[in-house]
Amino acid sequence: QQQVKQSPQSLIVQKGGISIINCAYENTAFDYFPWYQQFPGKGPALLIAIRPDVSEKKEGRFTISFNKSAKQFSLHIMDSQPGDSATYFCAASSQAGTALIFGKGTTLSVSS
Amino acid sequence: NAGVTQTPKFQVLKTGQSMTLQCAQDMNHNSMYWYRQDPGMGLRLIYYSASEGTTDKGEVPNGYNVSRLNKREFSLRLESAAPSQTSVYFCASSVIPTGMNTEAFFGQGTRLTVV
Numbered sequence: 391q392q393q394v395k396q397s398p399q400s401l402i403v404q405k406g407g408i409s410i411i412n413c414a415y416e417n418t419a420f421d422y423f424p425w426y427q428q429f430p431g432k433g434p435a436l437l438i439a440i441r442p443d444v445s446e447k448k449e450g451r452f453t454i455s456f457n458k459s460a461k462q463f464s465l466h467i468m469d470s471q472p473g474d475s476a477t478y479f480c481a482a483s484s485q486a487g488t489a490l491i492f493g494k495g496t497t498l499s500v501s502s
Numbered sequence: 503n504a505g506v507t508q509t510p511k512f513q514v515l516k517t518g519q520s521m522t523l524q525c526a527q528d529m530n531h532n533s534m535y536w537y538r539q540d541p542g543m544g545l546r547l548i549y550y551s552a553s554e555g556t557t558d559k560g561e562v563p564n565g566y567n568v569s570r571l572n573k574r575e576f577s578l579r580l581e582s583a584a585p586s587q588t589s590v591y592f593c594a595s596s597v598i599p600t601g602m603n604t605e606a607f608f609g610q611g612t613r614l615t616v617v
Contacts, residue, residue: 421603424605431610433592433610434545434608435608436605436606439605479544479545483603484601485601485602485603488552488558488560488599489547489550489601490601491547492537494543495542495545
């Protein structure tokens, strides 16, 4: 059973456009929702994270939107740049859990 | 600042061979993890160690064993490699278990091919 469902699997966006990646979860005990960014040949690195007591968190061009009632959260990348081309993973965890549960990833390609 | 270091970076094994993937962190973290990454499957947890002296199974532990050698080092062993274990393996660490809402730091990965 996939605990964190991520879509789309791949995404192509023009330079300057908005990239949107969506995730949905089932476990209502999840209380931490990070996004990780991975460049080819590298390990994933934390990009931005949110807790369910807020509906939105913004860091520069990256924004997480969180909808607790729908059990969904999304990553928005404004003014997408070729340097943003990478694989993005959403994840979730709970205080009672042990480790992060990851989505299957989205490969983003920003064309110049 | 090295962070999380994995060795080797690349390895080719024959079916049935054994090997150990090494991982060391220099951030004085308590928790360490092994994930595997396969195309279209995301990152799946193999084993983790919440603290020195403890290890627990993750989502896909079959065919693997681990050893938390000390606070810094966490190794992953394949006793009898199978082609299904062809993957990219990532070691990660965190100051406290990531289930407690903290950041995981990843190594650069080991690309393993089993033929």
